[in-house]
Structure formats: structure tokens, C-alpha cells
Amino acid sequence: MHEVVSGMTRIGNSDLDVFPLSLGGNVFGWTADRDASFAVLDAFIDGGGDFIDTADSYSAWVPGNHGGESERIIGEWLASRKPRNVVVATKVSQHPEFTGLSGSNVRRAAEASLTRLGVDAIDLYYAHFDDETVPLEETVPAFGQLVDDGLVRHIAVSNYSAERIREWEDITTRLGVARPVAVQPHYNLVHRNVVEETIIPVAEEFGLGLVPYYSLASGFLTGKYRSTDAEGLASPRAAGAAKYATEAGLRIIDALEEIGAAHGASIASTSLAWLRAQPTVVAPIASARTVEQVPDLLAGARLELTAEEVETLNRVSEWSPARS
Numbered sequence: 001m002h003e004v005v006s007g008m009t010r011i012g013n014s015d016l017d018v019f020p021l022s023l024g025g026n027v028f029g030w031t032a033d034r035d036a037s038f039a040v041l042d043a044f045i046d047g048g049g050d051f052i053d054t055a056d057s058y059s060a061w062v063p064g065n066h067g068g069e070s071e072r073i074i075g076e077w078l079a080s081r082k083p084r085n086v087v088v089a090t091k092v093s094q095h096p097e098f099t100g101l102s103g104s105n106v107r108r109a110a111e112a113s114l115t116r117l118g119v120d121a122i123d124l125y126y127a128h129f130d131d132e133t134v135p136l137e138e139t140v141p142a143f144g145q146l147v148d149d150g151l152v153r154h155i156a157v158s159n160y161s162a163e164r165i166r167e168w169e170d171i172t173t174r175l176g177v178a179r180p181v182a183v184q185p186h187y188n189l190v191h192r193n194v195v196e197e198t199i200i201p202v203a204e205e206f207g208l209g210l211v212p213y214y215s216l217a218s219g220f221l222t223g224k225y226r227s228t229d230a231e232g233l234a235s236p237r238a239a240g241a242a243k244y245a246t247e248a249g250l251r252i253i254d255a256l257e258e259i260g261a262a263h264g265a266s267i268a269s270t271s272l273a274w275l276r277a278q279p280t281v282v283a284p285i286a287s288a289r290t291v292e293q294v295p296d297l298l299a300g301a302r303l304e305l306t307a308e309e310v311e312t313l314n315r316v317s318e319w320s321p322a323r324s
Contacts (some may be wrong), residue, residue, distance in 0.1 A: 007048070007302070009282045012181035012209035014154045016123060018051040018087050020276055021301035022211055024287030025054030029069025032289045037073045042081070043294040049301075051087045052249025053184075053211070053285045055128055056113050056132050067095040071116035079118050086321070088117060089211070091128035091158060101131035103142035110151050125152040126184060129159045136171055156211075157182035162198040169206050171292035180208060182282070187212035189221060189252055189271055189317045190244045196278075203280040215275055215284035216268055220244040222296070223253050223267035255316040259309045265299055272300025276309045 008017040023044045028037040041052070054074055058068035062260045071090060078086070090113050093101050098109035113122060125146065127139065157165060157180050165183060172179045183203055187195040191214065203210055216222055218240030225241045236250040254268060260270035268286075275284045283301070305313075 001147065010204075010209070011124065011154070011211070013147045013179070013207040014124075014181040014209075015180070015224075016087055016154060018223050018283055019049045019301055020054045020283045021049065021272065021297055022051040022089070022283045022285040023049055023073055023297070024213070024285045025052055026058050027070075027071040027287045027289050028054070028058065028073045029065065030059035034073055034076070036290065038077050038080070039255045039291045040288045040294060041074070041077050042215045044288070044298070045081070045083050045086070047294060047298040049298060050083075050085055051089070051283055053213075055091035055094065055126075056098060056109055056116075057091070057096070057128070057304055060094070060096050067097065068112070068116050069168055071113055075116050075118040087123045088119065089124035089126065089156070090122055091119070091126040093128040093131055098284065101127055101134050101139040101142075102153035103138045106139065106142040106225070107146065110146050110197070114151060122152045124154050124156055124182060126156045126182075127160070130157075130164055131293045136167055140168055140171040141175055141177055144175065147178040154178070154181045156180050156182035156208075158213075159186075162202045165199075165202050165206070165208075179206070182209045182211050184213055184285070185277075186214045187275065187281075188215050188217045189256075189274060189313065190217050190249055192317060200279050208280065209282035210278070210280045211283055211303045212275060212281060215272060215286045217241065217244055220249065221253075221256070221268060221271040223257060226253065252313070252317050253312055259305065259312065262309075263303055263305075265303050266296045268296040269303050270305070272297065273303035273305050274310060274313045276301070277311060 010017050057067050058070035059065050092106055092109040098105050118278045143155045155178055157299045185195045185199050201231060220241035225245045256267045256270045260267055272284050275281055286297045
């Protein structure tokens, strides 16, 4: 299990010690307006959180938005609250005005993110999605230059294959530039196999910390969708959760409920605790639209499952319908 010291975890080989849960900023400017976002951020920080995850593209998919809405809200909140020792991660490659990972685009996108966030340096800067139209020999030194110039403290990759992560690492060695410290994959109790078979071994090899997204499987792992007819639910997230509401998926929910009950913990908290117990995992990402959703996330960062409980969840989720 990942070592936790004084309730904090270290992100890979970096000097960033964070609360072992990252608050997802994808909802800010989407399903949470500015006031709701401020309230969620306040509750997260007041509860001991200090690690916020966003991207320059959040939430360009919303009609009337242009991208950068989440970063702007977080920047306004940082300016208003002036919290101490908060770690902010953001990403590049998907903003409509800054698409892809050419060297010049990486620089321009980082400068735009710095402006929106209102910070001197981005703590953790991810390549959001692999851009195979641009050679890594161009992308990697562009990220390294951001670190050398003080615009970014640490770099990371998201949604990269093990092979491409290894290639990135080889180039950093050859060029002597900053190495990634983290990798952000899609990983949870109903989506395990690719990460466990390919990404975790690479993370172990290179000392990368895992910061998984979709930690609660679009809300399915909160236990909110307990019926195999979840397709009938109308919310935007329900469609994402519905595909897991099979007999096999609901067995996982039942196991989470039983184990959580032994700790006085919710299904969501127990699911996050299982993820934290996996090798190299630093801090799962989970988002909250409302203040009422924050306590379960905070509890998930503090709940320690026994080895037997982790193994029970490993076993019940091994043949999940979503394995891929």
C-alpha cells in the first residue's frame, strides 16, 4: 500500500506533498456555477484538502463556454481566499485555441493558464492527451523548458500508453530535461485491467505517482445507481454510470456497502479508499457539484481499509463487465 505520512502523500519523485485526494475541477463553470464552485473549494480546503485538478479545456463543451472557465473560477477563488500551500494541477492539449502538443502551443497554453489561474507557476502541468501528430522529441523539451523557465514546477502525463510514457522517459534521459512525476489514467473498481497490467508497472519503474480520474465511475461508485434500469435516469452523469449497473457491477456496490458499514463510511468513501490502497496511487480525483458531496470525498482520503478488505474488493471486481 502507498505510504501515507501525517495524512499526506508525495507525488512521485517530486517535492509535492498533498492530501491524498484531489478535487476535480471539471464541474466548475459547468454543473457548478461560480458561487457553487467557491463553496465547494472552501469546504474542501476547510476539511483539510489542498490538491486541485483542472484543465485548460474545462469546460469548452458547454454551450456558450470557450474553455478556461474552470481555471478562471479557481484563479478568482485563489485571489479571493489566498489559501496557503494549495497545489494546483492543470493540463494542455484540448483547449479549442491551444490544441495539441507542438512546442509553441505548449508554451502559449501554459502562459494562458497562468494568466487565468493568477499564479506565478503551475505546480503540476500535464500533457492531457497524447498528440501523435507531434514528435515527442518536440513536446518533451517544450515541457522541460517550462520548468527551466520557472513557469511550471513539475510535469506529468495523462491518458498516455505505457509505451509512450517509456518513450517520454527515454527522451528526458537523453536530453537531460525535467522528468514527469505523475501519470493520470482512467482507473477505478470497474475499470482496472489496462492500468494494472500496463501503467502501474511503468509508474513503479520510473517513480511516477498515479492520480486517477473517473475515480467514482461517473457516480456509479457512489451507490446512487442501484438498479439495472439506470438507463432511464435523466441526469447527464446517469448515462455514464448506467453502463456499470449490471449484476456484476451491483455486486461491487454491495461489497463496498458492507465494508463501508464496518467503518461507518459511505460507498463512495470506501471506493476511494480502495483506489488509494493500490500500488503507486497518490490521490484519486473526484469532483463535487455541491458542498454536501464534499465530506464523502474527504472521508475517502482518510479511510484505511484492511488488507483483507482490499482483497475482497479486488476479488469481487476482478471480472467486472467494464474490464477492458
